[in-house]
Amino acid sequence: MIWEAIIDFVFPKTCVGCRVWGSFLCKDCEERLDFVEQICPMCGEGSPMGWTHSRCKSRYGMDGLIAIYEYQEPIARAVVDGIKYGFNRELMGMVMKNFIFETGFDFDFLVPVPLHFYRENWRGFNQAEELGKVIGSTLLVPVENVLARTKNTKQQALMKTREERQKNIENAFVVDRRPACRTGRFQVSDIRGKKILLVDDVFTSGADMRECTKMLKKAGAEVVWGLALAH
Numbered sequence: 555m556i557w558e559a560i561i562d563f564v565f566p567k568t569c570v571g572c573r574v575w576g577s578f579l580c581k582d583c584e585e586r587l588d589f590v591e592q593i594c595p596m597c598g599e600g601s602p603m604g605w606t607h608s609r610c611k612s613r614y615g616m617d618g619l620i621a622i623y624e625y626q627e628p629i630a631r632a633v634v635d636g637i638k639y640g641f642n643r644e645l646m647g648m649v650m651k652n653f654i655f656e657t658g659f660d661f662d663f664l665v666p667v668p669l670h671f672y673r674e675n676w677r678g679f680n681q682a683e684e685l686g687k688v689i690g691s692t693l694l695v696p697v698e699n700v701l702a703r704t705k706n707t708k709q710q711a712l713m714k715t716r717e718e719r720q721k722n723i724e725n726a727f728v729v730d731r732r733p734a735c736r737t738g739r740f741q742v743s744d745i746r747g748k749k750i751l752l753v754d755d756v757f758t759s760g761a762d763m764r765e766c767t768k769m770l771k772k773a774g775a776e777v778v779w780g781l782a783l784a785h
């Protein structure tokens with residue numbers, strides 16, 4: 555307790571949206587945050603509840619996407635960046651407390667999209683993994699780090715076209731053959747027939763999530779949805 559008081563004194567809490575003191579997200583800014591219109595994760599067009607359009611469904615494709623905020627909206631962006639660049643569990647908790655789950659699925663486990671080393675910040679903070687822990691404890695669903703990065707993909711932001719991004723990300727992920735070493739109980743075979751929720755902070759082009767889904771489905775996953783703070 556005394557340490558929290560000292561930390562609050564040295565690093566006072568200010569709202570990420572308007573800089574007012576007192577909390578990481580003030581009431582006014584929280585009220586101004588709207589839930590975003592949902593999109594199909596395969597084509598990026600609008601779709602009710604984030605279900606993949608039936609015309610966009612494919613064998614190794616995503617089944618749907620839940621996005622909470624619009625990344626272009628300034629307050630939403632400040633919240634997402636606040637989580638991305640700082641070890642801000644409290645802000646994450648505040649964002650998640652209003653989060654309603656509407657897919658109708660009970661997910662078997664969550665998988666964070668593995669972070670590339672150039673995105674991991676100086677504190678070694680992996681926002682997808684941290685987000686996974688918060689969501690997992692909210693939904694009471696276990697988090698399993700079953701995916702790993704395989705190669706140095708170039709920054710997606712440098713890729714101009716959708717095709718270039720897709721090419722860049724191809725085979726960038728693998729199902730980790732030794733996840734049991736880390737969690738002590740999970741086996742790759744446990745993916746078979748499971749309903750999985752992939753977690754990342756932002757769904758931009760969606761290439762990462764689509765590629766992760768492909769690997770999970772090739773390993774036998776039955777259903778893969780994505781969850782992102784913003785798109």
Ligand SMILES: [Zn+2]
Pocket residue numbers: 569570571572573574579580581582583584
């Ligand atoms: Zn504010």
Ligand SMILES: [Zn+2]
Pocket residue numbers: 594595596597598599606607609610
């Ligand atoms: Zn679609």
